[in-house]
Amino acid sequence: MPMERGRRVRALLYSARFRAAVYQVVVVAAVVALGWYLVHNTLANLAARGIATGLSFLGREAGFDIGESPIAFEASDSYLRALLVGLLNTLAVAVTGIVLASLLGLTVGIGRLSRNWLVARLATLYVEAVRNVPLLLQLFVWYGLVTALPGPKQALQPGLGVVLSNRGLKFPLPHWHYSYVAVLAALLAAVAAALVLRRWALARQNRTGQPFPWLPAGLGLMLGLPLLVFAAAGAPLDWDRPVLAGFNFRGGATLSPEFAALLAGLSVYTSSFIAEIVRSGILAVPAGQTEAALSLGLTRGQTLRLVVLPQALRVIVPPLTSQYLNLTKNSSLAVAIGYPDLVSVANTTINQTGQAVEGVAVVMSVFLVVSLSLSWLMNWYNAKVALVTR
């Protein structure tokens, strides 16, 4: 029966599933072949240059110093520890940058919507001026400005004990006192109590219709309880102020010029994008919602808090997530102004060991992990504020 078989073969050749399988096998084979070719070349090149492969270099002595580090680091520590310092520096600037950029962006975004003509124009000017200029250029300007500040002897002192000089930004910090643990514990207890209060208040309102001002009460609790404990401990406030000693300042907390420039650049640049996101989010809530809420007798504050913001957040959160991710990734521009972030430490490591593949792989996997966890966190929050449909 050759005819029967021919037809079956033809049916197989023309079947969508068979073809899909063939295409996929071909594409995957091509990708694998390309990958093998690249790996083969790389290994050959590395062997020719006498560079070892593998991650064993991580345990070796780094031999270079790092300008600033949240954990103790010396040149005799390992490359692994150096990279860890870089990662912590990256996280430090990213987290503070996200907080500052959000606050600044929220202010400017609301400013753009202000009924006040002058304020709206100023906010627009800010957004258009900042977001159309490359971040790297802005960083160079910030760094130039910070390092062009006068030396410690002629340092600017804008008040409150803050000192601005070309050695960085220094500010007073209270000396550590054991009672601060109790104050912190009081704060945590107050937060927990406020959450319980909110639950109870909402449950009672659902049951009886009687509202309870849980928000002011909770905030008062969170502010009052720690203050009470602080006062009970005798208010042990002893400021550690920066004072000029020789050629530099002693005492107080310090933001290095590099950190300050990077933080300023990242926050300002990202805030212009966040402002636009906030603005479009608030505009996306139809005016009828506000009118309906006001006609139900809600106050302006309640309308904003209970009606407008929850709906605006739905529009705001997804693009906000990608701005946070952008800020974190952009923190790698630190390498251009000499802040020892992960990329900059990895760069030094690559230059010293020649192990470019491993170094780049470490950087990329760390950024992937950070990006994925941040987007997971924001997705979780987004799921909480998202519209629940039937």
Place this chain on the structure above:
Amino acid sequence: MTVRPEDLVRPAAAAAEIEEPSAALTAGPAQPVPLLGWARRNLFDTVPNTLLTLAALWLLAEIVPPLLRWGLFDAVWSPAGGAAACREGTGACWALMGEKNRLMLFGVYPYDQHWRPALATALVVALLATSALRRFWRPWLAWAWGGGLVAVAALMWGGFAGLSPVETAQWGGLPLTLGLAVLGIVLAFPLSILLALGRRSDMPAIRALSVGYIELVRGVPLVSVLFMASVMFPLFLPEGVTVDKLLRALVGITLFTAAYLAEAVRGGLQAIPRGQEEAADALGLSYWQKMRKIVLPQALRLVIPPIVNQFISCFKDTSLVTIVGLYDLLAATKAALADPDWRPFFVEGYIAAALVYWAFCFFMSRYSQWLERELAKGTRR
């Protein structure tokens, strides 16, 4: 029925008037308002608003006069006195521009040949301007781009008809920035279409590869991609084969941009109703016929504004090639400011470079907004 963002915006934009009926009543409709009345309604109508206005005015009074004094009245304009004249003055040193403008604009390209990059830049800007107008969206535009880019490359390289050859290592300044941005987008575009189609494919292996590539690239910073391109690219190739530094950076930018562009294209693909594909299937079109003749022409029209936005961020991102040692506009500016005589006037130099970037980005983003409205005209109810 879909709700488009502009539908939501319109009622909200009217909210300002609705929220403040008193102001609308006192002024009356559509009367020419004298300046004083306008100021009272917009700046001083309530106590908080008045305080806000006063705060803004105070801010302006603090910033604007010193800025004008520095930038205009006390500034040194003539390059005749050199850096010494600037050091004596208290204002901005715009003389820097007269001294260093060629270095900032064209980098280390041979000085007597600067007309070549200048002409090349003008050609690219003219091509961009032509492509901006819908009336020129014809097949010949693609040929014009092809011919234009060949002409630009020939001008820059030289080595024929009496033009002295110039190596890519000497290219720099604005032409390099523009070239990297334009080529980055043009080369990334086909790749991004393949990736977007792959991400929406029914075949699991192809989808996994596309998703993997897109998410991997979008998860890492451009700086590390550029480092990879400049450090690892030579390792990937067989021994003895070397690749030009500029080409390596271009490959990095292209691969990076493709991932972002692919997501924009995917957005366009998702907006095409399923019925279009089903109708194409029912007519017996093959996959590629279906995509080429039915789906992509509709989807790509939708993604033109996002592509322009991607071009803007690509244009800004090219400044990162400074870090891997290429002389783009930013790096050339930095090099000009490395001169110890002029170093104190770095702010002026960066302001000049920022203005160039700003002009390109601002007008492109305005264009993108205009285009979005223009293209939506046909579908608006």
